[in-house]
Amino acid sequence: MTQILLENVEKRFGKLTVLHDINLNIEDGQFCVFLGPSGCGKSTLLRMIAGIEETTEGDLTIGGEIMNDVPPAERRVAMVFQNYALYPHMSVYENMAFGLKQAKTPKADIEKRVNEAARMLQIEPLLDRKPKQLSGGQRQRVAIGRAIVRQPAVFLFDEPLSNLDAALRVHMRSEIANLHRDYPEASMIYVTHDQTEAMALADKIVLLRAGPDVTKKGSIAQIGAPLELYHRPANLFAAGFLGSPSMNFFTVTLESANAEGAVVKLQSGELLQVPVSTDGLSNGAELTLGLRPEHMHPVDDETREQVIRRKVRAVENFGEYSHLYLNESTEKPMIAKVAEDVLKVPEKPMAFFVKPAACHLFDADGEALAYLPSVPGPHELSETDAV
Numbered sequence: 001m002t003q004i005l006l007e008n009v010e011k012r013f014g015k016l017t018v019l020h021d022i023n024l025n026i027e028d029g030q031f032c033v034f035l036g037p038s039g040c041g042k043s044t045l046l047r048m049i050a051g052i053e054e055t056t057e058g059d060l061t062i063g064g065e066i067m068n069d070v071p072p073a074e075r076r077v078a079m080v081f082q083n084y085a086l087y088p089h090m091s092v093y094e095n096m097a098f099g100l101k102q103a104k105t106p107k108a109d110i111e112k113r114v115n116e117a118a119r120m121l122q123i124e125p126l127l128d129r130k131p132k133q134l135s136g137g138q139r140q141r142v143a144i145g146r147a148i149v150r151q152p153a154v155f156l157f158d159e160p161l162s163n164l165d166a167a168l169r170v171h172m173r174s175e176i177a178n179l180h181r182d183y184p185e186a187s188m189i190y191v192t193h194d195q196t197e198a199m200a201l202a203d204k205i206v207l208l209r210a211g212p213d214v215t216k217k218g219s220i221a222q223i224g225a226p227l228e229l230y231h232r233p234a235n236l237f238a239a240g241f242l243g244s245p246s247m248n249f250f251t252v253t254l255e256s257a258n259a260e261g262a263v264v265k266l267q268s269g270e271l272l273q274v275p276v277s278t279d280g281l282s283n284g285a286e287l288t289l290g291l292r293p294e295h296m297h298p299v300d301d302e303t304r305e306q307v308i309r310r311k312v313r314a315v316e317n318f319g320e321y322s323h324l325y326l327n328e329s330t331e332k333p334m335i336a337k338v339a340e341d342v343l344k345v346p347e348k349p350m351a352f353f354v355k356p357a358a359c360h361l362f363d364a365d366g367e368a369l370a371y372l373p374s375v376p377g378p379h380e381l382s383e384t385d386a387v
């Protein structure tokens, strides 16, 4: 049993509350990613689970046992740090064996576990080297090996790939995914501010928020599977954080409600149907419409409904896709991401079709309006019939 449960957890440093009202359940064997911008408290939360940071309020349970006052070494967790935290004067073998020696594990057992982990991580030829004789990726493998030999119930990773170059990061990411497959019974918690890593690795993402509102900073914005967060963000923060380029936001008013949901009017005059419930809202209410750049499909038909029309200000071609920068009087650029090359900035305004189910509507508090029950769930959303 390695279920991890956090109930009403709070963390204060002196008078400063950095984590508010954290309620979270990580199932046996789940790969959970704590994601959020710098300063939102994700490392602190991980360190509290590891036991190297005290939990100010609430209960932290691992495998059915309350852990608030249990020392780190007795929690059956192993942590892999961003800076690897290897002992520079010890060899790779000694680094990996160190924790087991401390725990008075029999020598033969230590040898067997270190050699097995080294084989798995392909660092056998490096066992006699010192950390300074290793590359960044090799050091990270040693740090992971040191966690593996302890046979923990829970692996904790604190931004383990952020010191590696881009190519190595992608490679090590797949190795961490393999590790999860090799130890299906161990739960894993992984801290990152990189949404791509989170999307690629997680069974469950816990998105924490930071920002100017101190009452919301250090609280959970949304918990869910990666595609749930992507296709069904619960609020403006989640909508804006996930996705690159990020979601476009437009101020709209509620024009009317019908069996298919809401009809909203953009400030530029276009009407769009969005299949959400408008219970409790009056016509004329000001809302925020969210459209992902990749869900804005250029169409030729001038008379079509469910389109927005914009003049294109600039284009960026990446070969695989292009970004069209649209004229809009907001501080943030509005972008449409299209599959084709666009070699010249079009002179005439372009029409972009948006599928109703790919539109997002948020109320005045920034909370997403619920989709109608007839709308496909995030895993059934297909863009093939979009245009």
Ligand SMILES: Nc1ncnc2c1ncn2[C@@H]1O[C@H](COP(=O)(O)OP(=O)(O)OP(=O)(O)O)[C@@H](O)[C@H]1O
Binding pocket: 013, 018, 036, 037, 038, 039, 040, 041, 042, 043, 044, 045, 193
């Ligand atoms: N020991 C400490 N004393 C006082 N404040 C702290 C301490 N450790 C962290 N904090 C504060 O707690 C907040 C959360 O920090 P934390 O390192 O957990 O954020 P993070 O989301 O992991 O950020 P990053 O991605 O930049 O590492 C920050 O405002 C930080 O300044």
